[in-house]
Amino acid sequence: MRFKQCLYKNEVADLLGISRSTLAHWLNEKYLDDLVKIGYRKKQKYLTPKQLTFLQEKVDLTTN
Numbered sequence: 001m002r003f004k005q006c007l008y009k010n011e012v013a014d015l016l017g018i019s020r021s022t023l024a025h026w027l028n029e030k031y032l033d034d035l036v037k038i039g040y041r042k043k044q045k046y047l048t049p050k051q052l053t054f055l056q057e058k059v060d061l062t063t064n
Helices: 009-016 020-030 032-037 049-058
Strands: none
């Protein structure tokens, strides 16, 4: 699935069925180096379509 819009981090956490703190761990520790290369900053409140596509490749991120 290709993302066309940004999603807030809490929306992404809800889609994954995880807490926002677990998502923060993934974004700010587990995948940080790769995400920084595509423009991610720890303090941003939303994820861009490119960042969402990256995350989708790593975990089961699907929208209904």
